[in-house]
Amino acid sequence: MRAALAQINPTVGDIDGNAAKVATWIEQAAAAGAELVVFPELCIPGYPAEDLYLKRHFNEAGARAVRELATVARGVEVLVGFSEPAAVGDHRHAHNSLAHLAAGEVVGVYRKNRLPNYGVFDEQRYFVPGADPATVDVGGTRVGLTICEDCWVEGPPASEEVAAGATLIANPSGSPYHRGKGREREQMFGALARSYGAHFAFCNLVGGQDELVFDGQSFVLDPEGAPLARAAQFEEELLVCEIPGAPGRIAEPFPDLAEVYGALVLGLRDYVAKNGFAHVGIALSGGIDSALVAQLAVDALGPERVTCVVMPSPHSSDETQGDARTIAANLGVEAMEIEIGPTMDEYDRAITAASGQNAEGLAAENIQARIRGNLMMALSNAHGWLILTTGNKSEMSVGYATLYGDMAGGFAAIKDVPKTLVYELVAHRNAVAGRELVPATVIERPPSAELRPDQRDSDSLPPYDLLDRVLEAYVERDQGREEMIAAGMPAETVDEVVRMVDHSEYKRRQAAPGVRITPRAFGRDRRLPITNRFGE
């Protein structure tokens, strides 16, 4: 059988637009001679549409769109994901379903059996599970139907479908990216293929949705677990494959850093596009974080859609300000300059008049950051820009950022990128360019927030390589104090980092969303109370 996997990029809530896109891709699949075309999980309503799935009229609109699609689907059978209205007496109103379209009709529906409810997934909040396996016969091949999580645990429905004669298991998915996820998936599905002696066709979404990036990288594996076909990462693609057959189009995955960089670019590009922004603004400090954000923005949007704003204070060094201008020039983006010294003085005057004393220490430092935040937002209001914040994951973890200051903005492009990885990504991008887009001085200079004279990040934080090791253990792997110390991390550092992470929860709760690239980001996948006296 000739099958096609339609690795598409739908938009959450855009039922009409998504259905129109599906119709176009059905035509393309038919034109390519496919007998069956498989679309990703929930691609009609978009995924994850979160509490939209709780609206009855939302699910009904999707079901109508699927019925209309059936009437235009010609020359190829179709499996397309939608949120199917469900009549139950509790809080849920939908199944996570797959419609089988053939000969102008919806000829069958498969309902996802296994609903993940961990990590970023809340599917037991939204969906009523199906209980039955399902197979369809297309061009002499019996195809077993599953959706995403259904295949992440051995057993039904896939095992029953194989027992019923299926030689190919179709697995439309919405499988979000994290670093290295593609390999994990192929290994897992490879083991399944060998275990069941069946072909597996995994068709993933591609695109960004708020904090999640779907990386595509759909594939077909043969019963030995070897790839017959693999689609590109981070791009739409119609992957056509003879099943069974000889290996065909097999896209090579990106190397590690290029993959992470690609995920960040796609997540940013789609947030900007799907929310209708024409332009972004970035406060460029001359440090490494805002340099990476500027690189990403230019790669995502093109230089003409990016403005960098340099806002020196009396604590800014000539070196960092010069580097900021160099970065903007190297990237070919407009750079604005706004001196904030006189505004700082005016705050001082107002506070002294009101309270009899000057702002000092942390208060004075944060005033500077918040003046910059205010200016960036004024530019946003005046020109309709989306402001990109520049905090990395290490800073967001320990709260080394100013709420309403450098945290002011609509999208946090590198929120899930640990500081040590920020350096690697900048070096990677320089290497791809074959020149120092970001000057070596930016990479080599000890990091500083430049909010007081001679400030260094290392005044307040452990060295970043150690910090990132503790953070990975504490945040991503939920290790406790004793476990981290037993693993060789210094007790004093562990206690300090745990305290800082826990104490910063209130800041993260008010942070802009940003692209998730690790197995656990500060988003839907980590839900901790602000009020919390547990400190281990």
Next chain:
Amino acid sequence: MRAALAQINPTVGDIDGNAAKVATWIEQAAAAGAELVVFPELCIPGYPAEDLYLKRHFNEAGARAVRELATVARGVEVLVGFSEPAAVGDHRHAHNSLAHLAAGEVVGVYRKNRLPNYGVFDEQRYFVPGADPATVDVGGTRVGLTICEDCWVEGPPASEEVAAGATLIANPSGSPYHRGKGREREQMFGALARSYGAHFAFCNLVGGQDELVFDGQSFVLDPEGAPLARAAQFEEELLVCEIPGAPGRIAEPFPDLAEVYGALVLGLRDYVAKNGFAHVGIALSGGIDSALVAQLAVDALGPERVTCVVMPSPHSSDETQGDARTIAANLGVEAMEIEIGPTMDEYDRAITAASGQNAEGLAAENIQARIRGNLMMALSNAHGWLILTTGNKSEMSVGYATLYGDMAGGFAAIKDVPKTLVYELVAHRNAVAGRELVPATVIERPPSAELRPDQRDSDSLPPYDLLDRVLEAYVERDQGREEMIAAGMPAETVDEVVRMVDHSEYKRRQAAPGVRITPRAFGRDRRLPITNRFGE
């Protein structure tokens, strides 16, 4: 049997502190001659502890605390809630359990059967459900064990426990407040009591935890559904009751507005106390919203722990500024004054120098709000204050607030209070005081943000009574466009409000937490994507 319900206020994560509190209340119950004392759901780890329940060492620490409690529990049998470590192969590591302590030992454990996974509840994310009912015999009475949701649907485990001879069903709960929830609970449990012919003992948490308030109001119902005992709202109480027996202590619930006001006070007081703040700051505008927040803060903390800051701009009227000073004086709180006009001028100068044009319109309005936000945060940084934001639910719904401006702060005291209810609560508090704590002029003046000359809320928004009606339908009841129009709401208003609500999701995502008093707040119970093209 003499039973005691220990309606206590634990703190999330404070396992040792909570266990020590439980030990004290066990002693009090024994001293009161109780044969059985029942504690609320999950009161050892605190509730909801969210992803803390995913940490193995957190659950193990709680289990240790329960074993230690058993050794000190003397003279009375105890039912106490904890997150019991569970050995399963998936993402969950705990049961939501009830330990039965007697004669110095943990003699049994009941595991919650029904795990709610809707609204604010994510229990299928955290807990492995139990499958079995359980009864314990105490002083000749057979007691059926359940936990919260177990009783919110008829059937097992309660039905099986009654069939096994239980004449009393114990229901330790963590049942969060919304307006009128107490009546709903007693009606629901009353129907169950009549249906099963059994007594029911509902023991609730009391206290605030981030956005949730637990209102207490524990009760015992007889088999006719009539109360034998009822504890106070919003306070800790040991409720002692003979079962069966004659009605004893039956606290009268507060009237509607007093109840909502009490919930807001408790939620604010506990957020401040449990997060260790000594003092709060409020930007007082002379409008009705900040007036209510100041009233609440004084009632929650006392006037000496509150500072109001009045920050006039050239657009502030003498009337509002005078009213702000009057409110502060009437409440007996310190009032600071900071003129922001010169700082506004300095921003103008900086922006004009950089871009060749002055900030105008929305940009200029927001600069003012953000100067105030910056000043409040400088005071917070300098003095360790928690800043209370003053936005109401109507404004938060439609985004009529300035991100990083009036939205800057740590706790949003009236975030879930619709504007129409703000007026009612201020009038209620004035009535209780028997004088105009908040002057009538504040209540009568048309609402204005005072960010430009002669601005009125009604320039940008529908009248608040209509707005609040549409919001209640759209936000709290998930009604669609057609349904709202069919219910008589003007199509133009419906479309405008839906657009504003959807478009403001990005703002709400960066808002401070605040007390939930309606069936659906902008918190864990409403999870909508920012990127969302569905507009109905």
